[in-house]
Amino acid sequence: MTPEFVVGFARQAIEVTLTIALPMLGVGMAVGIFISVLQAATQIQEMTLTMVPKIVAIFITLLVAFPWIMDKMMTYTTNxxxxxxxxxQ
Incomplete structure (x- = not known):
C-alpha cells in the first residue's frame, strides 16, 4: 500500500460520510436559523423551542432520505x- 492509496481511500470514506450527513445537517441548520429569526422577532427565549423542531425535522429528513443513504452506503461497501x-496487494 502506498501513502497515496491510503490518502485516497480515506478521502473517499470521508466524502461518502459527508455526502450522507449533508441532508440532515442542512435541514437542521435551516430549521435552526428559522427558529432563531422567529425567536428574535417574538422575543421568546425558550431552549426547547429550538431543539424540538430541529430534532423532528432531522428525523423526517432521515426517513425521507433513507433509501438514498442506503444506496450510497451499499455502493461504497460493495466496491x-x-x-x-x-x-x-
Whole structure:
C-alpha cells in the first residue's frame, strides 16, 4: 500500500460520510436559523423551542432520505469488498 492509496481511500470514506450527513445537517441548520429569526422577532427565549423542531425535522429528513443513504452506503461497501483483493496487494 502506498501513502497515496491510503490518502485516497480515506478521502473517499470521508466524502461518502459527508455526502450522507449533508441532508440532515442542512435541514437542521435551516430549521435552526428559522427558529432563531422567529425567536428574535417574538422575543421568546425558550431552549426547547429550538431543539424540538430541529430534532423532528432531522428525523423526517432521515426517513425521507433513507433509501438514498442506503444506496450510497451499499455502493461504497460493495466496491470496498469487491476491490479488497486489489487493496491487499
Amino acid at each position: 470496498l469488498f469487491l476491490n479488497l483483493p486489489n487493496y491487499i
